[in-house]
Amino acid sequence: MRELTIDGIPVFVADGPPPLAAGLVFGVGRRDEDFVHGGITHLVEHLTMGALGRTTTECNASVDLTVTEFTATGAPDRVAGFLQAVCAALADLPTDRLAVDADVLRSEGGLAAAPDVAVLLGELFGATGPGLASVREPALRSLTAEDVRAWARRWFVAGNAALWLAGPVPEEVSLPLAHGPAPQRTPHRRRDLRTPAWTELALDDRVALAAEVPRSPTLVATTGVLRARVEEELRSRRGVAYAVGVEQVSLDADRRVVVLSSDARPGEAAVVARLLWREVQRLADEGPLPAELDHERALVAAYLDDPRSDADEARASACGRVTGVPVATGDELRAAVERLEAGEVRAAATALRDAAVLGVAQGTEPPPGLPRLPEWSADRVSGRVFRPARRRGAPRGAVLVVADEGVSADLGDGRLLTVRWTDAVGLVRSAADEWNLVGRDGIGVPLAAADWRDGAEAVRLVRAAVPAELQVDDDELRDRDGVLLLQAPVHRVREAVGTSRDAVSLVAGAEWTAVVPDGTRPAEERALQFGAAAGLRTTALVLRLIHADLEYVLYRGGWELDRHRWGVAPGDPAVLARETGRPVDEAAAVLADPGSPAEVLGRLATLLGLPEQVPDLLAGREVAGAERVEGRGIAGGVRAAVRGDYAPAPGSGSWVDRWARLGRDRPAGYRLANGVAALALFVVAWVQVGDGRVGFGVLAALLGLFSLFEVRPPRRGDRSPERPPAGVAPTG
Numbered sequence: 001m002r003e004l005t006i007d008g009i010p011v012f013v014a015d016g017p018p019p020l021a022a023g024l025v026f027g028v029g030r031r032d033e034d035f036v037h038g039g040i041t042h043l044v045e046h047l048t049m050g051a052l053g054r055t056t057t058e059c060n061a062s063v064d065l066t067v068t069e070f071t072a073t074g075a076p077d078r079v080a081g082f083l084q085a086v087c088a089a090l091a092d093l094p095t096d097r098l099a100v101d102a103d104v105l106r107s108e109g110g111l112a113a114a115p116d117v118a119v120l121l122g123e124l125f126g127a128t129g130p131g132l133a134s135v136r137e138p139a140l141r142s143l144t145a146e147d148v149r150a151w152a153r154r155w156f157v158a159g160n161a162a163l164w165l166a167g168p169v170p171e172e173v174s175l176p177l178a179h180g181p182a183p184q185r186t187p188h189r190r191r192d193l194r195t196p197a198w199t200e201l202a203l204d205d206r207v208a209l210a211a212e213v214p215r216s217p218t219l220v221a222t223t224g225v226l227r228a229r230v231e232e233e234l235r236s237r238r239g240v241a242y243a244v245g246v247e248q249v250s251l252d253a254d255r256r257v258v259v260l261s262s263d264a265r266p267g268e269a270a271v272v273a274r275l276l277w278r279e280v281q282r283l284a285d286e287g288p289l290p291a292e293l294d295h296e297r298a299l300v301a302a303y304l305d306d307p308r309s310d311a312d313e314a315r316a317s318a319c320g321r322v323t324g325v326p327v328a329t330g331d332e333l334r335a336a337v338e339r340l341e342a343g344e345v346r347a348a349a350t351a352l353r354d355a356a357v358l359g360v361a362q363g364t365e366p367p368p369g370l371p372r373l374p375e376w377s378a379d380r381v382s383g384r385v386f387r388p389a390r391r392r393g394a395p396r397g398a399v400l401v402v403a404d405e406g407v408s409a410d411l412g413d414g415r416l417l418t419v420r421w422t423d424a425v426g427l428v429r430s431a432a433d434e435w436n437l438v439g440r441d442g443i444g445v446p447l448a449a450a451d452w453r454d455g456a457e458a459v460r461l462v463r464a465a466v467p468a469e470l471q472v473d474d475d476e477l478r479d480r481d482g483v484l485l486l487q488a489p490v491h492r493v494r495e496a497v498g499t500s501r502d503a504v505s506l507v508a509g510a511e512w513t514a515v516v517p518d519g520t521r522p523a524e525e526r527a528l529q530f531g532a533a534a535g536l537r538t539t540a541l542v543l544r545l546i547h548a549d550l551e552y553v554l555y556r557g558g559w560e561l562d563r564h565r566w567g568v569a570p571g572d573p574a575v576l577a578r579e580t581g582r583p584v585d586e587a588a589a590v591l592a593d594p595g596s597p598a599e600v601l602g603r604l605a606t607l608l609g610l611p612e613q614v615p616d617l618l619a620g621r622e623v624a625g626a627e628r629v630e631g632r633g634i635a636g637g638v639r640a641a642v643r644g645d646y647a648p649a650p651g652s653g654s655w656v657d658r659w660a661r662l663g664r665d666r667p668a669g670y671r672l673a674n675g676v677a678a679l680a681l682f683v684v685a686w687v688q689v690g691d692g693r694v695g696f697g698v699l700a701a702l703l704g705l706f707s708l709f710e711v712r713p714p715r716r717g718d719r720s721p722e723r724p725p726a727g728v729a730p731t732g
Contacts, residue, residue, distance in 0.1 A: 003317075007175040010318070011162070011165060012313075013164075013166075013314060014314040015169075016167050016307070016310070018168055019075065020073070020075070021073045022082075022083060022163065023164050024087075025164065026068045026156055027066070027067060027182055027323050028067070029068060030132050030133055034425065038132060038135060038138065038139075040147060041063050043098075043105060043140065044068075044093065045061045045070075046101045047093055047097065048090055049070075050094070050101060051094045052085050057073075057074045058072065059071060059073075063112065064113065065113055065249060066249075067322060067323065080172060080173040083173060093149050093152045098145055098148065106137075106475060114247070114261070116259070117259045119359060120199075120209075120359050123193075124191060125191060126191050126443075127426075127438055127439070127442045129186075129188025130188060130249060130251065131442060134442070138474050154180075160180075160182040161177055162318035162322050163175065164315045166310070166314055187252070188251065193373060196353060196355070196358070197357055197371050197372060198273075198372055200361070201360060201362070205268075207358075207364075208259060208260065208261035209260045209276060209277070209357070210259045211351075212355050213256065213351045215253070215256055219248070219258065221296040222283070222345045223246045223260065224246070225288045226260060226280065228295070234262060234275060238275075239265070240264060240272055241262045245261050246258070246259070246260055247259045247261075250325040252325065260276065260280075264361070269364040270360070273364060277370070278367075280356065283345070283349040284350040288345045293340055293345070296337065296340065297340065309330060376417065380408040381418060382401065383405075385399050385400070385401055386402070386457075389450060400447075400455075405422075406419055406423075407419055407462055409446070417444070418443070421465050423441065425440055426470050426471075427463065428472055430474045430477055431522075433449035433450065433456065435448075435459060480524055480525070481522065481523060481544065482522075482523035482542045482543055482544035483515070483517060483542070483544075483614060484514070484517075484526050484527050484530070485514050485515075486513050486515070486530060486540050487539040487540070488534050488535070489513065492513075492534050494506065497533075498637035499533055499631070499637030503631060504628075506629055508611070509610060513611075514617060516617060527540040527553070528560075535557065536556075538556070538557055541554055541608075545597055545618045549566060549567070549568055549597065550604075551564065551565040554571070554579060564576070566591070570591065573588035574587075580608055582607055582608065601614070613625070677704075678711065679704075681703050684697075685697045685701040
């Protein structure tokens with residue numbers, strides 16, 4: 001292997017025949033992110049590869065815990081073109097497909113490490129650094145174009161890059177990366193854990209052991225001996241497992257995490273766990289046999305004698321350069337294995353045993369003598385106490401404590417969850433009033449306002465204590481965003497909102513009223529709530545634009561009736577026609593429309609008579625003419641409705657609305673008519689009683705009393721027709 005420089009970037013070359021294999025490596029991976037920006041490195045990689053378009057060159061890209069790598073194999077000139085295109089895309093990152101690529105990553109569901117490795121890294125490091133491998137990326141859709149561009153400007157620079165080549169070096173190759181030094185990494189330290197210990201893996205039929213140990217030239221031989229012993233016991237002798245693997249994760253120049261893992265035949269996980277732990281103890285207590293050391297020497301010699309090892313050395317050297325982790329050359333490896341001694345292997349095995357965390361499948365009995373890692377927080381903060389609400393999810397006797405230094409959820413029986421504000425790494429909203437506060441150690445405190453008395457106040461206190469930049473919406477919540485339309489006049493929707501605790505903005509149309517999305521409550525949830533409150537015959541429509549697809553969900557009186565997604569999941573045009581009062585043939589034509597989402601939306605809006613602002617609302621743009629309505633709760637909303645606070649403007653509304661307005665305003669003509677009617681009804685009552693028809697007489701008298709009641713003048717505080725409805729404020 002030889003080293004050269006191109007455009008200031010170190011290049012490690014393993015000369016050989018074509019084709020050329022190459023990898024442009026950057027020293028940034030999952031461990032360099034934070035909790036709320038999880039996945040941003042992977043998003044930069046996807047946007048970069050997407051900018052290249054289709055190519056005949058065999059190429060790929062990947063992100064793991066420590067590095068991001070762009071690879072290609074083929075003719076030297078084509079590989080050189082690929083590398084130059086990657087650098088150009090990184091220098092001016094295209095973000096027009098940001099939302100689509102974010103959802104691609106969500107669909108991919110990839111991990112920066114194997115599942116069992118990721119879980120144990122989470123146990124060792126919590127929700128920071130390498131432990132992020134165990135954490136789902138909660139808010140990819142929250143990442144903005146400026147977020148990913150700034151991340152690229154910081155990490156994907158010449159000072160943080162290296163290139164490896166295996167094959168003929170291209171005659172002309174350029175790496176036009178932005179200039180800049182490698183950023184300083186924040187050291188990530190292991191959680192304060194007492195080891196050795198065991199924990200549960202949320203994986204079926206898997207057993208794994210992880211330990212943070214010092215970097216040592218004998219570590220490869222130690223793990224090799226250990227893997228061979230475990231595989232001999234589990235596979236060759238007992239047949240309870242198929243494959244045993246070893247992985248090393250470099251933390252810095254001095255530390256690394258070793259992971260030894262195995263599958264297990266169903267029902268045999270306990271046997272696998274005991275035998276794996278036994279072999280770790282044996283190697284630490286007794287050391288290796290001479291034959292085992294000879295075997296390791298032979299393996300290393302055979303590997304180094306293979307010409308393909310030169311390419312591995314070139315890639316390892318490039319990765320080592322950008323991560324700061326020293327890499328031994330082939331000659332250094334050969335010399336180290338030749339002087340390998342049993343005592344060194346035994347010392348390395350002892351360090352591994354003493355720092356070990358053994359992960360076993362749920363429900364598996366662990367090896368005897370190993371303590372369990374703590375499942376719960378060790379202490380509780382002191383502050384304002386919130387008790388469980390009735391008929392909700394919090395256990396009886398549980399308490400939520402919000403204090404100046406943090407929050408605790410004491411569930412009883414030693415089950416305690418505590419996160420201090422200084423340790424908070426994210427506050428993720430999963431529903432309208434439901435949040436999860438995540439701490440540095442990976443412990444989360446769930447916060448659902450409805451679970452606690454005065455729970456809304458508890459959530460408010462927590463949100464006030466956590467920095468705004470750490471508060472994000474879960475991607476699953478964003479999936480339920482959309483525009484809610486109610487086929488009802490705006491005053492009816494005002495009345496429905498008034499009986500809730502919500503505060504929303506409304507856009508009135510001739511036939512439909514739109515509820516402006518505000519991110520506080522999913523549109524479908526509001527359809528169930530407001531649709532029922534507006535009346536059992538009220539039709540509601542939730543419109544949602546998902547990249548290349550337009551979708552609606554149809555409700556009536558708060559019940560879902562049908563769904564339609566153009567070109568993907570067809571709905572029933574007869575249902576849409578029936579519930580909206582449109583011709584079936586016209587509804588069927590729109591639902592079968594093959595046009596773009598914008599074209600289809602325009603035709604749907606024309607068919608149904610939707611407000612003209614709907615396209616802007618779906619695009620997330622502000623609209624003029626929206627009015628703000630504050631919810632007052634059931635009691636306050638009913639009182640407001642009786643007072644006429646939600647009545648339509650004079651001259652509008654149905655005959656029921658107009659009659660109700662007359663009853664509230666009681667103009668002179670209305671009062672005179674009721675006075676005459678009352679007198680006539682009293683006369684009728686007198687005549688009926690005199691003729692012996694007492695029942696009819698009583699009924700006429702009651703009607704007369706009602707008419708007489710309407711003769712009163714309106715109260716001074718009643719709303720006049722010119723005054724806007726209480727609780728309604730224009731916006732926009």
